[in-house]
Amino acid sequence: MRVFDSHAHFDDEKFDLDRDDLIQEIHKNGVERIISAGYSLEGSKKAIELANKYDFFYATCGISPNDIDGMKLDDLRKIYNLAKENEKVVAIGEIGLDYYWNKENKEKQKSFFIKQIEIANELNLPIVIHTREAVMDTIDILKHQINCKKYGVFHCCPLNIELVKEALKLGFYISMAGPITFKNSKNAEEIINYVPLDKILIETDSPYLAPEPVRGTRNNSSNLKYIAQKIANVKQMNVEDIENATYNNTCKIFEIK
Numbered sequence: 001m002r003v004f005d006s007h008a009h010f011d012d013e014k015f016d017l018d019r020d021d022l023i024q025e026i027h028k029n030g031v032e033r034i035i036s037a038g039y040s041l042e043g044s045k046k047a048i049e050l051a052n053k054y055d056f057f058y059a060t061c062g063i064s065p066n067d068i069d070g071m072k073l074d075d076l077r078k079i080y081n082l083a084k085e086n087e088k089v090v091a092i093g094e095i096g097l098d099y100y101w102n103k104e105n106k107e108k109q110k111s112f113f114i115k116q117i118e119i120a121n122e123l124n125l126p127i128v129i130h131t132r133e134a135v136m137d138t139i140d141i142l143k144h145q146i147n148c149k150k151y152g153v154f155h156c157c158p159l160n161i162e163l164v165k166e167a168l169k170l171g172f173y174i175s176m177a178g179p180i181t182f183k184n185s186k187n188a189e190e191i192i193n194y195v196p197l198d199k200i201l202i203e204t205d206s207p208y209l210a211p212e213p214v215r216g217t218r219n220n221s222s223n224l225k226y227i228a229q230k231i232a233n234v235k236q237m238n239v240e241d242i243e244n245a246t247y248n249n250t251c252k253i254f255e256i257k
């Protein structure tokens with residue numbers, strides 16, 4: 001059994017009291033690798049710090065659409081440099097559009113998204129996409145405005161079948177998180193069935209989005225088993241096969257040996 005948490009935020013202050021102990025425990029309990037996702041300049045630096053501290057951690061760096069306030073496009077040079085100078089940065093992300101939390105700066109969000117895809121292309125890296133209530137604009141950018149050289153992943157993919165279909169057509173992977181286990185997520189099963197196993201990643205997005213049956217608690221990578229189990233149930237497969245396949249998919253898209 002090999003388990004890869006493709007997206008988590010162990011730099012979060014919710015882990016300040018027990019971060020190192022918890023990480024060791026998770027690793028001992030079978031989560032073999034973890035990607036620490038950046039979302040701001042500070043967050044990207046912290047993700048890289050974790051990746052440098054633990055050999056089983058990798059990092060992404062990027063500015064999320066909810067962290068662009070007060071930033072200029074020029075500031076993205078810093079993301080370029082961080083990604084270029086640190087070997088364990090495996091992608092640019094999380095980047096994208098979020099009209100749920102921020103409706104007032106859509107044009108700025110779009111320009112930061114596009115610019116960071118350019119950076120990923122320059123560095124030959126895939127991207128990790130965060131998109132919320134912005135399906136049409138996200139797809140429009142990826143389809144008509146800029147090509148992603150190395151494609152990437154829709155992290156915590158919104159459970160929207162049209163988005164999933166377009167994402168797969170464009171060559172992206174779909175990362176499934178806690179919400180696929182939630183009792184009120186109407187179309188989770190349709191989407192799990194639709195996405196071929198060789199395109200699925202799994203993630204916790206810790207400390208957020210703890211899956212059922214631990215929904216509402218501080219999430220950590222040990223809970224990945226509930227997400228894998230849900231996929232296994234729907235696809236009528238063994239949970240070990242889901243864990244192995246998603247582990248291999250994660251290594252493949254992020255070019256981790």
Ligand SMILES: [Zn+2]
Pocket residue numbers: 007008009037094205
């Ligand atoms: Zn995240």
